[in-house]
Amino acid sequence: MPESISQNSVGLVESQTVSFSQPFALSCGRELARFDLVYETYGTLNAEQSNAVLICHALSGHHHAAGYHSMEDRKPGWWEECIGPGKPIDTNRFFVVSLNNLGGCHGSTGPNSINPDTGKAWGPDFPPLRARDWVHSQALLADYLGIECWAAVIGGSLGGMQAMRWSLEYPDRLKHCIVIAAAMKLSAQNLAFNELARQAIVADPAFADGRYMDNDAIPSQGLALARMVGHITYLSDEAMANKFGRDLRSGSFELGDEDNVEFQVQSYLRYQGSQFSGNFDANTYILMTRALDYFDLAREYDNDPVQAFGRAKCSYFVASFSTDWRFSPARSREIVDALIAAERPVTYTEIEADEGHDAFLMPIPRYLDVFSAYMQSVGAKV
Amino acid sequence: MPESISQNSVGLVESQTVSFSQPFALSCGRELARFDLVYETYGTLNAEQSNAVLICHALSGHHHAAGYHSMEDRKPGWWEECIGPGKPIDTNRFFVVSLNNLGGCHGSTGPNSINPDTGKAWGPDFPPLRARDWVHSQALLADYLGIECWAAVIGGSLGGMQAMRWSLEYPDRLKHCIVIAAAMKLSAQNLAFNELARQAIVADPAFADGRYMDNDAIPSQGLALARMVGHITYLSDEAMANKFGRDLRSGSFELGDEDNVEFQVQSYLRYQGSQFSGNFDANTYILMTRALDYFDLAREYDNDPVQAFGRAKCSYFVASFSTDWRFSPARSREIVDALIAAERPVTYTEIEADEGHDAFLMPIPRYLDVFSAYMQSVGAKV
Numbered sequence: 001m002p003e004s005i006s007q008n009s010v011g012l013v014e015s016q017t018v019s020f021s022q023p024f025a026l027s028c029g030r031e032l033a034r035f036d037l038v039y040e041t042y043g044t045l046n047a048e049q050s051n052a053v054l055i056c057h058a059l060s061g062h063h064h065a066a067g068y069h070s071m072e073d074r075k076p077g078w079w080e081e082c083i084g085p086g087k088p089i090d091t092n093r094f095f096v097v098s099l100n101n102l103g104g105c106h107g108s109t110g111p112n113s114i115n116p117d118t119g120k121a122w123g124p125d126f127p128p129l130r131a132r133d134w135v136h137s138q139a140l141l142a143d144y145l146g147i148e149c150w151a152a153v154i155g156g157s158l159g160g161m162q163a164m165r166w167s168l169e170y171p172d173r174l175k176h177c178i179v180i181a182a183a184m185k186l187s188a189q190n191l192a193f194n195e196l197a198r199q200a201i202v203a204d205p206a207f208a209d210g211r212y213m214d215n216d217a218i219p220s221q222g223l224a225l226a227r228m229v230g231h232i233t234y235l236s237d238e239a240m241a242n243k244f245g246r247d248l249r250s251g252s253f254e255l256g257d258e259d260n261v262e263f264q265v266q267s268y269l270r271y272q273g274s275q276f277s278g279n280f281d282a283n284t285y286i287l288m289t290r291a292l293d294y295f296d297l298a299r300e301y302d303n304d305p306v307q308a309f310g311r312a313k314c315s316y317f318v319a320s321f322s323t324d325w326r327f328s329p330a331r332s333r334e335i336v337d338a339l340i341a342a343e344r345p346v347t348y349t350e351i352e353a354d355e356g357h358d359a360f361l362m363p364i365p366r367y368l369d370v371f372s373a374y375m376q377s378v379g380a381k382v
Numbered sequence: 383m384p385e386s387i388s389q390n391s392v393g394l395v396e397s398q399t400v401s402f403s404q405p406f407a408l409s410c411g412r413e414l415a416r417f418d419l420v421y422e423t424y425g426t427l428n429a430e431q432s433n434a435v436l437i438c439h440a441l442s443g444h445h446h447a448a449g450y451h452s453m454e455d456r457k458p459g460w461w462e463e464c465i466g467p468g469k470p471i472d473t474n475r476f477f478v479v480s481l482n483n484l485g486g487c488h489g490s491t492g493p494n495s496i497n498p499d500t501g502k503a504w505g506p507d508f509p510p511l512r513a514r515d516w517v518h519s520q521a522l523l524a525d526y527l528g529i530e531c532w533a534a535v536i537g538g539s540l541g542g543m544q545a546m547r548w549s550l551e552y553p554d555r556l557k558h559c560i561v562i563a564a565a566m567k568l569s570a571q572n573l574a575f576n577e578l579a580r581q582a583i584v585a586d587p588a589f590a591d592g593r594y595m596d597n598d599a600i601p602s603q604g605l606a607l608a609r610m611v612g613h614i615t616y617l618s619d620e621a622m623a624n625k626f627g628r629d630l631r632s633g634s635f636e637l638g639d640e641d642n643v644e645f646q647v648q649s650y651l652r653y654q655g656s657q658f659s660g661n662f663d664a665n666t667y668i669l670m671t672r673a674l675d676y677f678d679l680a681r682e683y684d685n686d687p688v689q690a691f692g693r694a695k696c697s698y699f700v701a702s703f704s705t706d707w708r709f710s711p712a713r714s715r716e717i718v719d720a721l722i723a724a725e726r727p728v729t730y731t732e733i734e735a736d737e738g739h740d741a742f743l744m745p746i747p748r749y750l751d752v753f754s755a756y757m758q759s760v761g762a763k764v
Binding site for chain 1: 575606625647651652707
């Protein structure tokens with residue numbers, strides 16, 4: 001827990017919940033009669049309502065992006081490095097909105113919410129979602145908050161995909177689109193890792209075809225394995241080498257000691273896996289990885305990203321990290337090439353960083369500097 | 383099944399078994415009172431016994447490296463591309479010996495063999511093994527076959543590690559050491575993937591702490607997940623893109639069809655996983671990945687590979703593949719650098735290939751040409 005909260009943090013924050021009770025049509029053809037979104041805001045909305053920015057979260061993210069919920073919190077929000085006074089997303093200038101996506105497990109309506117038709121948790125019956133469903137529900141949140149046009153929609157990884165989708169679905173409702181460590185669609189290798197993670201969950205007997213809530217159980221071992229897959233792919237080979245090497249946590253390499261030998265990286269993965277399985281819902285994990293798998297920015301535009309971005313009216317900032325092998329710089333350059341061909345203004349930066357995909361969450365000086373410089377150009381007045 | 387067997391195959395082959403009944407001391411300090419090794423040979427041992435080559439297998443390999451066991455076999459041995467008349471390991475010139483390693487599950491003594499002390503399968507009580515234990519048991523096989531000195535010891539991946547270990551343990555018993563797609567030790571990322579695979583097996587309730595044989599069950603889902611991890615890491619991103627892309631096996635991306643949508647790569651991984659779980663023993667998989675994890679060529683030589691290779695007397699051929707990210711070319715170059723510093727003769731080739739780590743099994747023309755050319759230099763007479 002922080003003894004005192006740093007001056008460059010947004011400090012103590014509270015979550016809020018908004019309920020939407022109009023039927024909400026989903027991409028899958030089904031509709032939700034009602035749903036809640038939980039969100040946080042940091043900074044102050046100006047009189048012209050022109051300084052609002054939306055944060056879209058990644059696979060295992062949520063609404064709590066910055067600050068602390070109480071003085072007892074051990075950790076701040078997940079994007080504390082980038083959101084706060086004087087930071088790239090400067091809360092002295094911007095009104096920052098961060099939500100837990102529909103289908104999530106941190107307060108917004110999702111698989112572990114009650115299905116009003118049955119009075120029981122939705123579980124695996126929760127409708128499948130696409131990134132565009134998130135974008136549409138975020139637009140309702142914007143309406144609710146009185147925000148006609150975002151100064152910027154911002155996201156890393158799956159969040160960057162939502163930001164791009166915003167620029168096609170609502171071209172008049174954002175001025176800037178910030179796409180960090182993302183891609184226009186997953187590669188076969190990305191699909192394979194997601195399939196591995198889902199299979200690990202499904203293979204856990206406690207998963208019970210997704211009806212684990214009925215049994216008051218959670219598929220904790222499956223979730224832990226899924227999280228291990230994530231951690232390995234979020235980190236680069238270099239980052240793992242720097243962090244763990246082949247160091248031992250216990251035992252020695254001397255003969256006959258196998259039962260006690262444990263590499264640092266083993267215990268790290270086991271710990272991360274077990275932590276996650278207590279904090280995340282398995283059906284949500286499956287739902288979110290499927291949304292990732294099926295995301296394909298240009299599919300409905302003749303598979304032509306230039307045609308897709310031809311709809312957009314905003315400016316783009318695209319960033320990638322040298323050792324990110326999940327969404328490599330090459331995938332970001334595909335976005336940039338399509339934007340250039342579509343004659344959209346685009347700023348691109350490729351940051352040298354050892355941290356792999358996780359770099360987008362890290363305080364890497366050049367990243368923060370370039371991100372801050374771009375955000376300075378986002379015209380916002382308090 | 384082959385209607386006829388190609389002229390450049392070794393054709394129909396038979397496995398043989400040899401039993402060793404002298405106590406065999408293991409690196410872990412325990413000993414085996416007796417053990418069997420199953421092996422195959424291809425080609426003819428010359429009068430001088432100077433044309434024998436040993437094939438060391440990789441993680442999930444076995445003794446059946448070339449040819450067919452019957453006309454009903456659907457597939458030949460695992461290294462058919464490289465072993466046979468006129469192939470790099472030319473059976474017109476060499477007497478090829480290929481075995482299933484101790485601890486394996488294809489006929490050699492291992493976890494699913496009977497423990498003479500209990501009359502039941504060893505299971506998880508089978509002693510842990512190191513690459514050097516395999517090398518020592520392979521030396522007993524050489525003695526049995528009357529082979530004082532191998533013309534070459536040859537292996538890919540974990541097999542290449544055994545070949546390197548041979549050159550340090552028995553410097554006078556091999557003339558050439560062929561190390562393909564290997565490394566002197568695993569990286570933290572390699573360790574992490576092995577840990578993931580093992581955790582997937584251990585998490586399967588059918589594993590029952592390794593005593594599944596007692597329950598007449600196999601941890602098939604855990605093994606399938608472990609194999610999926612393997613497949614993803616053996617293939618490169620490029621190979622997966624070429625092989626599957628984002629092609630669908632069933633369903634369409636049209637809305638509302640999620641339950642039926644399946645990517646080609648998903649069904650491929652599920653199929654490979656389920657096949658493997660019927661063919662491989664879980665305790666053997668754990669034993670072999672641990673041997674891989676703990677392999678560290680130079681640990682007992684002050685962690686100095688130059689000092690380690692200073693013991694060796696043979697010549698080396700080292701090969702790597704451009705898109706192999708499990709044991710990348712950089713890892714092979716570390717071997718080459720150490721050999722040069724140790725003043726050992728070394729030939730190195732880095733093959734451009736999209737197939738990732740699996741490339742070492744593939745008929746890539748330049749690979750076969752360079753490998754053949756080197757093997758021509760291995761002085762062998764029939």
